[in-house]
Amino acid sequence: MDELAPDFAEQFERDPRRPPCQLYLISPLEVAGNFPDALRAALDAGPVAAFQFRVKGVDQHEAARLAAPLREICAAREVAFIVNDDMGLAKRLGADGVHLGQGDGDPEVARRLLGPNAQIGVTCHDSRHLAMEAGEAGADYVAFGAFFPTLTKETHHRPDPSILSWWTTLFEIPCVAIGGITPDNGRMLVDAGADFLAVCGAIWSHAEGPAAAVRAFQDVLKP
Template identity: 70%
Template sequence: MNRTDLYLISPLDVTGDFPDRLARAIDAGDGLVTAFQFRVKDMDQHEAARLAQPLRTLCADRGVGFIVNDSISLANRLDADGVHLGQGDGTVADAREKLGKDAQIGVTCHGSRHLAMDAGEAGADYVAFGAFFPSTTKQTEHRAELELLEFWQHLFEIPCVAIGGITPDNCAPLVTAGADFLAVSGAIWNGDEAASVRAFARAIANAPPRPEGEFRR
């Protein structure tokens, strides 16, 4: 069974002591947190870059991938490890051209096999499915089912990310179904971030394994 890692997504407010909180969250995971997405909205790019730079350095020092949400230009400016694209945020080809062959490019695919296969064919490095549960972080227009993760793991090599309302209490079925990453935000930042990461670590470790080769069409 594939290992499932945590993919932290920032709150919209990354000012104040947020760099310290991010460091505590990453360190509490003891290697469980392997990616962090910088996600801010309606902010001047100069200000976004100013806020992102210490977070970028912090992630680099800890071996955590630093991914920029939505903006290829900001990812390029920050020399980020990659970019996460929504369906209206530009193409994988454009991101690859501007960020280089080693950039990690992810694509939001909602609950759609078709969008995910298109992203894979275009050269995406991972696809994100969701929302699997109601989210307090953003409105969820699309819902995804566990069978989508099973389908993807059965047929494709590209990693898949599960997103949307994921908590330590509800994540086990996603792990069992084959999510390579759990993308989490509110479940971390709405409380004690270190304790929350440790709770995810326990839940992931205790999730029932999926029988080898099992797949429901």
């Protein structure tokens, strides 16, 4: 937890003035084969605000090849297509935006490259300070996490859900909760103030398939 922040542990409630929380899907690392069908099924199963394309260990040409059909699927359903880490790939694809980790570049640079309408998100871990810096740099949303244990990526930060209440009470910029979120544990993050739940494993690894997973989240997202 950020040392400079005051103690907001008692403040743990959703600001009723915020719009309802929405679902933000993150791709698995493997998006070849039948994954486009899985994505269609997920997006057709219930409201989804955004899909983040996240692959590792491939060059930009191959990433662009894998991303193109997924971007079309999202565009046909008016779901924002966000590229993880790589603002150059986001520019090449004409993506709706880019999500930047702390080592992936400056939001101001991304804005100049991608234009005024791009959605730029920034990972802020458990830090109020990083989140405020991201907002000042022009980020369209900030992401906090990992709130729960996750196999999707190695994590070193575990914020308290009260950071969501703190952020949404003071700032209009949306916040995303990420990390190990499932239909069983997501409600506390919605109640704390998350504007978006970013979900990966709970969708693509669901025993009954991604459509069932998206449907399971709908009750969680209700105000």
